[in-house]
Amino acid sequence: MKTIKHWVDGKYYEGNPIATLDVENPATGEVEGTLLEASGDDLDHAVEIAKKAQKEWAKVPLSKRTAIMFRMRQLVLDHQDEMARLIVAEHGKNYSDAIGEIQRGRETLDFATSINVALKGEYSFDVSTG
Numbered sequence: 001m002k003t004i005k006h007w008v009d010g011k012y013y014e015g016n017p018i019a020t021l022d023v024e025n026p027a028t029g030e031v032e033g034t035l036l037e038a039s040g041d042d043l044d045h046a047v048e049i050a051k052k053a054q055k056e057w058a059k060v061p062l063s064k065r066t067a068i069m070f071r072m073r074q075l076v077l078d079h080q081d082e083m084a085r086l087i088v089a090e091h092g093k094n095y096s097d098a099i100g101e102i103q104r105g106r107e108t109l110d111f112a113t114s115i116n117v118a119l120k121g122e123y124s125f126d127v128s129t130g
Contacts, residue, residue, distance in 0.1 A: 002033040006042065009049045015042035026092030066113060073109040076102065 004023065005012040017036035025032050038046075057065070076083070080102050087098035 001031065004033050004035045006036065006038060006046065008046045009053075013042075013046075015039060015045065017042070023090070025089055027088075032089070069109060069112040073106065073113055076106055076109060 003020075005014050007013065008015075014036060016039050018039045019037040020034040021037055022031045023033040023035050024030065060068075080099065083102055084095055084098035087093055087101060088095055091098075093101070
C-alpha cells in the first residue's frame, strides 16, 4: 500500500503528520493507500514556500509565464486519459464525468494562456526582464 505524501517546493514532503487517513476506492471500498495528514506546522511551511515561489514567479516576464501555462495546458491534454482514470479510482466518478471535470478545469488554463492579450493596453508592464 502506498503512502501519499505532500508535494512542497518541487519535492515530496513528509513533515510531521498528525495522523494518516485511509484512501478508499469508492467503487470497491478497498483501501488503496494512506494519506499523511499535515500538521499546522506543515501547513505553515508550505505557505512560506509558496510565498517565496510567488515572489520569484512575479519576476518572470509575462511572455515566459504564458509559455509555461501553454506547456501545462498541453500536458493536461496529453495526459487527460490517465488523469480521468485517477479521478475514477479516487472519487468514484464515471469516466465521462471525470473527462468533463478535466475539461472544466482546463478552461482556467485556457484563460491563463490568453491573459497576455487580456492585459494588453496602451502600456505593457513587465513584458521582458530589465
